[in-house]
Amino acid sequence: MRRSAALLTAFAMVACGDSPGAGPEGPVAPPLPDSIVWLPDVGAVVARAERARFVADIEVLAAFGDRTQGAPSNIAAAAWIEQRLVALGYEVERHPYLYRGAPRESLFATKVGAAEPDKMYIVSAHMDGRGGGGAADDDASGVALVLEVARVLALADVSTERSVRFALWNNEETGLNGSTAYASDRAPLQGIEDPPASGRYPEPTWLGMIQHDMILFDHGLPPGPQQSVNADVDVEYQSASAFAGESQTLADVLRQGNREFGVRYPASVGSNMRNTDSWPFRNLVASVSVRENERVAEIGAGSNPHWHQPTDVFSTYDDSDFDLGFAALRTTLSAVAQLSGARIVP
Ligand SMILES: [Zn+2]
Secondary structure: OOOOHHHHHHHHHHHHOOOOOOOEEEEEOOOOOOOOOOOHHHHHHHOOOOOOHOOOOOOHHHHHHOOOOOOOOOHHHHHHHHHHHHHHHEEEEEEEEEEEEEEEEEEEEEEEEOOOOEEEEEEEEEOOOOOOOOOOHHHHHHHHHHHHHHHHHHHHOOOOOOEEEEEEEOOOOOEEEEEHHHHHHHHHHOOOOOOOOOOOOOOOEEEEEEEEEOOOOOOOOOOOOOOOOOEEEEEOOOOOOOHHHHHHHHHHHHHHHHHHOOOOOOOEEEEEEEOOOOOHHOOOOOOOEEOOOOOOOHHHHHHOOOOOOOOOOOOHHOOHHHHHHHHHHHHHHHHHHHHHEEEEOO
């Protein structure tokens, strides 16, 4: 199998980044130097993303209500997500599991890599919500990001060398049940060609996992009425994990992508990823979360007054909030385009 320059570039950086020092909340690795040589078409691919589509998808999803797992709103929203992916040309697959004895499912769709269909990045968010509002930020925003990245990579003239899977988890709010079930059920299937000699890989080998969960609201801590002048995109990995070095490297690809292709808002890398669907993957593959704020130090300390509240509805957020979410979208898209080897093919 051909080794890709993009992959080697990304993973060569691990050598500079895997000597963490001890901080008050565990080991904190020093920042990695900017070192990525961007593939020629990454900018053109990122430019295909449309802010208006991203915002419109948040509005539609939030209008279903909070999408509590198993509720009619959850089922209706999942059906809408499936229709959207089918309309983009994807085959939508399901991962069934049981939650307290009741059947539930997550959805996924895959852009198959032209050169290495047996390897993939996972780009994800959670379909379910809570709080009695519209779960607009948590996590319609993440789902809308995944749908727009999926739309761009599905365009007829966009090709990737490696596969990219778009996963929409269910039961995040009840304890990461959908993503946990997927990680344990499907980890053993990685890289297996099935049927044999078919060229099909139901579970391509995982190269990295990027989860998106609450990407709109950075009004500082304590939160003010307006967006913080220091608003940023927070990319977190877990320093206490088996893939800490690889995860830090993946986070840094997003940080550098944000610097090169993000809009207006910088990205910060933190080392305490927790409480979202990338968690079950942390000891299996390079895993990061993308958020509006650090989960523990900021969101956990009250940075978002709408979190799990009836006020987490579309109308709560303004243009600056959607700008921040769109910066997160461009950040992820740049990293995924680079790592998957995306090209515009005439
Ligand atoms: Zn969430």
